[in-house]
Amino acid sequence: MRRRLFKNLVNAPVTEPLGPGGPDAFEAAGEALRGVIARHLGRSLAIREVDAGSCNGCELEIHALNNAFYDIERFGVRFVASPRHADLLLVTGPVTHHMREALERTYAATPAPKWVVAVGDCAAGCGVFAGSYACVGAVNKVIAVDLVIRGCPPTPLDLLRGLIWLLE
């Protein structure tokens, strides 16, 4: 382990600077939101992720935000374990009927001011699961959505740009 730690001391970090790319990489619901978050939270944002029935593809890419390449914590963005600690819900999936109540209760448990970001094509508009007896559909059919990040799944870079844009 000592050798490994020493290596990491001398090697350059793998963490990458955020390249160019702006709001065109995702679909924004309102420019105003950005100012609101900046006013209320400064540069920190606590996120609670809610899987409302996704295939887990989106979760894999949200996970990747925490790896050393993207390292989302350097921007003040942190994933938290409870909605009670969260400023923002990151919701994935075509909201199944079985997850609807859990999503509503998670939203209710999040203290105001709070925002909702729908992640992925399913959360944006039900994706390939449109028309199913088991799905409610897009997240905005259940709770108010402030920003939509499309993709199947959206890449970590898409997600990162969307969230940074909220903060800047």
Add this chain to the structure above:
Amino acid sequence: MLKALFGNLAPIASHWGWPRVAVDAATWQAIGEALREGKLDLMGEWGDESAVHCALFEAATGQLHIASIAVHDGRVPSLAVFHSPAMRLERAIADLFGHEVTGLPDQRPWLDHGRWAIRAPLAARAVAPRPAVAYRFLESQGPGLHQIPVGPVHAGIIEPGHFRFTASGETVVRLEQRLGYTHKGIERLLRGSKLDEGASIAARVSGDSTVAYSLAYARAVEAALGCRPPQRAVWLRGVMAELERIANHLGDIGAVCNDAAFSMMHAECGILREETLRTCAAAFGHRLMMDRIVPGGTAVDLTPTGQDAILALGQRLRRQFPELVELYDSTASLQDRTVGTGAVGAALAAEFAAGGFVGRASGRSFDARIALAYEPYDVLPIKPVLRSEGDVDARVWVRILEVQASIEWLEAALRTLPAGPVRLPTLAVPAASAEATAIVESFRGDVLAYVRIAPDHCLERCHLRDPSWFQWPLLEIAIDGNIVADFPLCNKSFNCSYSGHDL
């Protein structure tokens, strides 16, 4: 055993590949008894409008048969009464098709939580919706017992499901799972879908296994239509499947260590996983390689730089991964958490026919790439991996060894990659309904796909069975007698799919 059971029955002509036979109630019972005695492995059980099918594997001969029993007056006899691994499958059949499974010991609904606008969504006739009733969890009695309900929304960035722990102090005395929260009605969406629509739904059954699901679906469709994809596509599919396995195993190894508070492994494995995903994107244009495998071949060819990118990844992994393995193996505080934790005995793994790292860590050697040797593994075999301890450590080791085997396989496959087209221009049109079953090995274990295709290339029925069906129940047993704090570790070492199971 298969010969004794079905030797004098004529296989159904519309089913291609492995034989499917129609059986009567007496033979169905004989199947149940053979399963109970461990002479056959249950590889799946699924419903149809007027029948129930089961897939049976005989390890001694390497043969696979599908047996079907007709539904009479809405009733069908249970296999679970003989063989408990069929329990949840039969509860799901009752929920989705409305068949009454006679003798089924557990009659509680499984996938139907009483919140759909319809009941029995796959039944031939509409059935009135089920009223939402409180789910009755199994009882535990004793002094000082307390319950810990967890989920469906979990603390981490993971899929939703409910765990009901009953604990005595810190020790878990019972864990009961309740799943179905991510049920998306996939099998009904598949019914009537065109083959290409079906492919994009199959690719989204479980996002981490999208390559394996697409492959299982494509192989079943190709078997039913009697077409063979071009050789280059066959090999590219194998390359994608092994890249998917490496990426997922790397993620899992890091995540298990992270749940034992050893975050350095998590960070290091995370870097290798990200490099693998970027290589996938460079080689096939998508980080998870979603929608890359389609019936008739692959949707894309390897990019011009793809081959070098994968070989470079192999080199990097060969250099860096052994260091991490050594770190895992020589850190006493980490070994203290993983060795002996969450053990699954060989008998249980065999009874449940558990696939993937769960089975292979508990002495069950089944690997669809070897036991069923589908292409391209028939030409270039993968090195078998087997451990017998059955604990968290063994499941980590199976992954470590499989990553190494996959790297070797990839390098050999890329050296002999044939040239040529990657997709058939058209798929054959069947004269009448044609059906087939395929099994492929995902990183998690064997995925089964059954398709029945109408002459207009629409799916009459498509069933996809996730390996997790036979792994989730073992997690309930693995945690028994362990402390509550070790559950995340056990759970991560299983890494069962919610979405793949709930469908």
